[in-house]
Amino acid sequence: MASWAIIGLLAVCHASYITAYTKFPEGFTFGVATAAHQIEGAWNVSGKSENVWDRLSHTRPEMIADGTNGDIACDSYNRYREDVEELAHLGVDFYRFSLSWSRILPTGFIDELNPDGVRYYNDLLDALAEHNIEPLVTLFHWDLPQSLQDLGGWANPKMIDYFRDYADVCFKQFGDKIKSWITFNEPYEICEDAYGDEKKAPAVDSHGVGNYLCSDTLLKAHAEAYHLYNETYRPVQNGKIMISINSIWYEPSDPENAEQVALAEVANQFKFGWFAHPIFTEEGGYPAVMVENIARQSASEGLNKPRLEQFDDYWIERIKGTSDFLGINHYTTHLITGAGVDPIAKSPSWLKDIGAVTTMNVGGDSASEWLRVVPTGFANLLRWCKSSYNDPPIYITENGFSDRGTLQDYGRIQYFNEYLSVILNVIYDDGVRVLGYTAWTLMDNFEWRAGFSERFGFYYVDITHPDRPRTPKLSVDYYRQLIANRELPQDERFKDPAVRRL
Numbered sequence: 001m002a003s004w005a006i007i008g009l010l011a012v013c014h015a016s017y018i019t020a021y022t023k024f025p026e027g028f029t030f031g032v033a034t035a036a037h038q039i040e041g042a043w044n045v046s047g048k049s050e051n052v053w054d055r056l057s058h059t060r061p062e063m064i065a066d067g068t069n070g071d072i073a074c075d076s077y078n079r080y081r082e083d084v085e086e087l088a089h090l091g092v093d094f095y096r097f098s099l100s101w102s103r104i105l106p107t108g109f110i111d112e113l114n115p116d117g118v119r120y121y122n123d124l125l126d127a128l129a130e131h132n133i134e135p136l137v138t139l140f141h142w143d144l145p146q147s148l149q150d151l152g153g154w155a156n157p158k159m160i161d162y163f164r165d166y167a168d169v170c171f172k173q174f175g176d177k178i179k180s181w182i183t184f185n186e187p188y189e190i191c192e193d194a195y196g197d198e199k200k201a202p203a204v205d206s207h208g209v210g211n212y213l214c215s216d217t218l219l220k221a222h223a224e225a226y227h228l229y230n231e232t233y234r235p236v237q238n239g240k241i242m243i244s245i246n247s248i249w250y251e252p253s254d255p256e257n258a259e260q261v262a263l264a265e266v267a268n269q270f271k272f273g274w275f276a277h278p279i280f281t282e283e284g285g286y287p288a289v290m291v292e293n294i295a296r297q298s299a300s301e302g303l304n305k306p307r308l309e310q311f312d313d314y315w316i317e318r319i320k321g322t323s324d325f326l327g328i329n330h331y332t333t334h335l336i337t338g339a340g341v342d343p344i345a346k347s348p349s350w351l352k353d354i355g356a357v358t359t360m361n362v363g364g365d366s367a368s369e370w371l372r373v374v375p376t377g378f379a380n381l382l383r384w385c386k387s388s389y390n391d392p393p394i395y396i397t398e399n400g401f402s403d404r405g406t407l408q409d410y411g412r413i414q415y416f417n418e419y420l421s422v423i424l425n426v427i428y429d430d431g432v433r434v435l436g437y438t439a440w441t442l443m444d445n446f447e448w449r450a451g452f453s454e455r456f457g458f459y460y461v462d463i464t465h466p467d468r469p470r471t472p473k474l475s476v477d478y479y480r481q482l483i484a485n486r487e488l489p490q491d492e493r494f495k496d497p498a499v500r501r502l
């Protein structure tokens, strides 16, 4: 009798899982995000120099799905006032955008400060201030000056100094107007996709080697920028600084299968822990399983030292604790099916070093092959972050859904609704300290190698028109209402009529 009651109760809880909570806690903040190269355009005017994405899309256009590039993109360099109007319409608390290094420092170094670049960001910051929108500013969202790539880019340890110098210029020029900074957007993408593969510019594809050289440099560069801010700028500017780590979350394809469960943990350590463990644990350094697996693989390959170098004690201490919040970019969950070498893994490589076979999840489709709708995975990731990193304060710095650009974007609305429900659940039921949420993205933009073929925006952008007109999608109304009421909208008009009729 009692057990039937419990089963009944569980069934009710399960059915109401998605709509259990609707109201966001006091002080929870909402924003939207963009990145310089994806929206600004003006790629070679007003003193901006070439970056690695300019180089890739111009010299290897076949690598971009629709052959587009960032030359004009959404033309935000000229139309940022329209962007700010849209932000004001949405009613966001903050706007996350990134600074273009090659626009501010055209040589890559501090010997030449580009006055037009500095003016552009000051104008944008002033326009935001007029509308009471807080800036959340990313120093590096993938658009490395080509001049620095010519010296090896993130595989070159000198980048620690160059990045620190660039950060110094940004803190000095803009820090009076910016209270929240992000050093790096998605270190995994920067290192694995761009130096361990050719999925991102500069497409170096030094699999199993370049990716680990990159992480060594990037984590040190991050720490140096943090300490610089902390010691020199924070006392006068009073801001916060963090890193945004991305997280395709891995789960066992069969939750009862102990081997898959263990391998999913290994995969999450390789993916998220690679950059989170050195910064957010008390122990510091790379996750033990990464160090072990890579050492074993490297020895079997006949190398005399592991492809991943461990940090020495100085750097372990120097990197530890260098983020005021845990920034999480999250989109989707993938599955682990068993031990072995993934059929798509190169040799050597990060994926082969994991030693697990991965596959796509079941779940609603988006326009991006890698992105399926799996809100339960998000809940598991957030709980895992709480327990693995000593209950850090968390900002979701990206989350979003792609389609082909429809204005009746029910898929996007449903995605946001389900993923935001998960946030409410983990806040109220598990005590995960999620403080704010950033939707990706303000408007359809240059989606890297997918060009404009996969669209994540609240606003539709017509890239065939010279004025790049922006048209609000239905999700604009949804997010605007959500922010105004601090509550998940319940309106029927946000539900897909095809589903509503059922």
Ligand code: GBH
Residues within 6 Å of the ligand: 035, 038, 185, 186, 189, 199, 246, 329, 331, 369, 370, 398, 440, 447, 448, 456
């Ligand atoms: C974010 O990255 C970026 O920060 C943002 O700039 C971007 O526009 C947004 O997401 C949407 O993609 O097809 O197998 O080569 C998200 C991270 C992006 C990870 C795509 C995997 C492709 C994998 N991911 N990526 S694959």
